[in-house]
Amino acid sequence: MEHEKRQIVKVINDIDELFTLVDISLNRNISFHHHLRNGDYVINYVLNKYLKEKVQGINLFPSAIFPSYTSILELIKNKQINNITTNYLNGPVAEYISNNGLEGKLTMQTHGGRARSIIEGKNKIDIAFIAAPYVNSYGDSVGYLGKNKCGSLGYSIPDSVHAKIKVLVTDNLVDLDIESPEIDGSNIDYILLVDEIGDRQGIVSGTTEVTKNPIGVKIAKNTSLLLHELGAIKHGFSFQSGAGGVSLRVTKDVRDIMIKENIKASFFSGGITKYHVDMLEEGLVEKLYDVQCFDLEAIESLSRNKMHIPISASRYANPTDESQIIKDLDIVILGATEIDYNFNVNVTTDSHQTLIGGSGGHSDTASESKICVIVSPLIKGRIPVIKERVTTITTLGKNIDCLVTERGIAINPLRKDLIKKLKNSKLKIVTIEELSRIAYKFTNIPQDIVKHDKIIGEVEDRTFEIIDNIYQK
């Protein structure tokens, strides 16, 4: 029996003990994942130690930053943090950085880009602190079991292999074998035991629902009609939609078409919700490749459905990973805070230059998919979604194919093939400039308020190209 030869991982009972074994001041590049979302206790637990020890020059590599990660704010205010490299951030930390910047700089990566950077050694991580809901003594782990289960652990897999020191932080250490673990214990150095890794309420917010807002419903309908006219909803197609209300409504409308025309999809990828699980269980799609679970139904499906497969961020979206899933992705539905005449999309900052998000898998999926559709209301609270130039480029326009709004659809002029296919369409297809003029008929032209005085960060694409700067508000 092979596992009998396996090493038992050293268990540590509190963080002070860990730092008797590891020199905290020499290990300042630290990473976390965000699978516990706003319910995460691990980040604050670990970083409070760095606060207490007054460690200077920290470089932080969380896959995302949520409002409850308040210790990060304190570290920034104390000037203990140098650089932050992440894929997504919102809440007080995001607001503070927007207004004040960092000692060093903020680097916004993509999910695929982060995985690639860690694997290729561009992001050098000293310690990966990995919140793990279900761990055995060998250090194997899965995310879809345990009292604080979160589903797929996808974003933490590269860290669990390539960080110098890998620490699983868990409240659930079992003495059982784990079949096909997401995290391979042979890479793990320590298991740090805590009372709770998170708060269930915050982990599974369960708020992603199909939109009922009539504008959103109209946008979704236009999108499914567009995909249908393009012949993209066909046997064996693959599809990704985020967990936004409009994206989910598109999924529902696509489902209706699939049932009506007896079409089966090959796979759905990305963040998975109960709606995707339902379609798997109805036999409408063959496989779910899951890098992140958005609700409890998705988490529970992982332990029930063999064809619901948790994948690492690298397998999901790393362009140099040979098994990259989204290379085979036909359709992706994405959102936008802003989009410009060149189809560049911003989901990183709002129109007031406050950081409100980030790429996540936006640029990754847009780059790889055959058809990338942006869904957005044309006007949001008097602000037109179309600008001459977005405040911050998250995803380059060359990777965006269509914009669908409630008042019309614009196709990227680079996609001559799509434009040709839609020549006799009954849908309202216009140029993006024309759509912008339609918006201005209602809103008038907003004053340009973007400041370009001080660079506080940059947007790094999955190619490692810096595609835009982030400026202080």
Added chain:
Amino acid sequence: MSRSYLFIPGNTPSMIQNLDVFESDAVIIDFEDSVTSYDKDSARILIKNFLKKYSYKDIDLYIRINSYDSLYFLEDVKATKDLDINGYVLPKASVKAIEELNKLSSKAIIPIIESPMALLEAKEIADQENVTALLLGAEDYTKELGINRTLLGTEILYARSFIAIVARAYNIDSIDTPYTNKEDEVGLKEDSLNAKNLGFTSKSSIHPNQVDIINQVFSPSKEEITEAKRIVKKALDNTKGAFSLDGKMIDLPIIEKAKNLLDKAKKYNM
């Protein structure tokens, strides 16, 4: 010839400025039930300024004013009679109320039949000048009868049938009562089909998400269009008044009906 009539609240800018995105053939801007007494003036001023700035050539626009017996009737009409709208939807309709409205405006009128008395008067109402359609208001109608609404709608079967017949007899449109459960798409479809099968030409709705299904139901079907095309074609080739097609007698009313159906299909891009 509209298939769908969507009510939208008259004092809610977020709905008003999007009235053209919901794909309803006709929109009824409501000054009555969805606007509080306090805000009747607000709605009038809002709609006046809105319609001065924006115009819609592809949508029929109506305003549901307050009823003749209310305090707001006169002001509602005065504030809107110069606006670019197709006409008024008149709640609690009676012959008397329509006569009064006709004294103030020459716009089209869609009376809402929402009381037993109005139902009995329906023929006279349909015969009034400027009346272009009848709308059944089943909520108030059943309330006055002291009965409950059901999903099946047997309690309004007579009213529906009668209105559809009267409207057809007077050659005006008939508009079915809204389906009030806005979550139930299956129920909405069934309810719309019921109305269509009784002879209604269209249906009103209270939520934009209902428009799509109503348009589907009240659009001519592919089979209907093919059939109508054959009838019209054969009528052109035929000099006699009546002829036979697939063993069925085709006479003038059937040819007229086929022509109307093709007009409708053409208008709605089918």
Added chain:
Amino acid sequence: MKTSAGSLESSDCLITISDSDKLEIIIESVVFAQFGDQIKEVITNTLKEHKITNILVKCADKGALDYTIKSRLETALKRRGDINE
């Protein structure tokens, strides 16, 4: 005398007007940076149109379009008896 019209719903604004011995306009808006000047212009022009000079106008804006701002102001003015149409 103080009157108001409108609401704090999205795409609407709440306008409150009261007596003043000069023209005062106070604007609070979710889109102030992009549209503050424009909102002020609509208010100023509407007051001019009705020949009103001395007044305090407070506008709490939730992304209202010009026609809405003008309408809410006119409603508030009408409720004070400043205009009657």
